Amino acid sequence: MPLPHVDAALREVVHALDDLGAVGVGVTTTVLGRTLADPLFDPLYEELDRRGAVLYVHPAGEGAASPLITGHGMTWMVGAPVEDTVAVMHLILAGIPVRYPRMRILASHLGGALPLLPRRLDNHLAFESPETPELPSVALGRLWYDTVSHVHSPALIAAVASFGADRLVLGTDFPYEDGEVFLRAVDYIADSGLAPEEATMILYTNAAHLLGLSGP
Numbered sequence: 209m210p211l212p213h214v215d216a217a218l219r220e221v222v223h224a225l226d227d228l229g230a231v232g233v234g235v236t237t238t239v240l241g242r243t244l245a246d247p248l249f250d251p252l253y254e255e256l257d258r259r260g261a262v263l264y265v266h267p268a269g270e271g272a273a274s275p276l277i278t279g280h281g282m283t284w285m286v287g288a289p290v291e292d293t294v295a296v297m298h299l300i301l302a303g304i305p306v307r308y309p310r311m312r313i314l315a316s317h318l319g320g321a322l323p324l325l326p327r328r329l330d331n332h333l334a335f336e337s338p339e340t341p342e343l344p345s346v347a348l349g350r351l352w353y354d355t356v357s358h359v360h361s362p363a364l365i366a367a368v369a370s371f372g373a374d375r376l377v378l379g380t381d382f383p384y385e386d387g388e389v390f391l392r393a394v395d396y397i398a399d400s401g402l403a404p405e406e407a408t409m410i411l412y413t414n415a416a417h418l419l420g421l422s423g424p
Contacts, residue, residue, distance in 0.1 A: 212248060220233070221252070225261060232314075237267050237294070237295035238295065245301065260311070260312070267289075271291075292315055296351065323367040323370040326370055329343075352376070354379025356379040361401060378397065378410060
């Protein structure tokens with residue numbers, strides 16, 4: 209999306225979804241220093257919600273605006289999953305998932321650190337972000353997550369345990385990962401120790417539900 213230009217983004221939604229047959233749009237975790245929960249973007253979310261379209265969130269490569277990350281050679285190895293984590297939490301604390309329930313939010317990289325945090329988030333909510341409209345653990349269950357974890361099976365298993373296998377879809381990080389690494393990104397789903405039916409959901413059926421391709 210050409211954000212922060214919301215009018216141009218709305219025109220692009222029409223072009224992408226109506227003319228090109230796309231099922232959703234992509235945004236970065238921040239937009240020129242703005243959080244995705246900035247009210248400026250509400251008209252975009254309203255339109256995606258009206259259409260029941262996908263909003264895919266991917267890191268901006270800014271190391272979560274932290275010089276402790278970007279200044280020490282960790283922009284992508286650490287910064288990217290931190291950006292995933294922070295961006296989703298911005299959306300949750302602002303109530304975006306519950307306000308726009310038909311907009312299907314897809315987070316990259318298993319949601320960063322979020323598979324490890326649901327109970328901590330819930331326990332800290334009352335004194336730190338008491339105006340949040342629903343428990344983070346509930347809001348996290350409204351989202352979808354891709355399986356890019358650089359073939360780290362424990363992370364995948366934690367995401368399944370925290371979110372449910374039905375909320376995960378195959379991700380490969382192509383073209384950043386290609387060749388043998390690309391193949392492993394697919395193969396590790398079935399080799400991770402998940403139940404066969406869970407692996408089948410992740411590899412085959414969940415994406416059809418997410419993208420609205422599986423019928424009513």
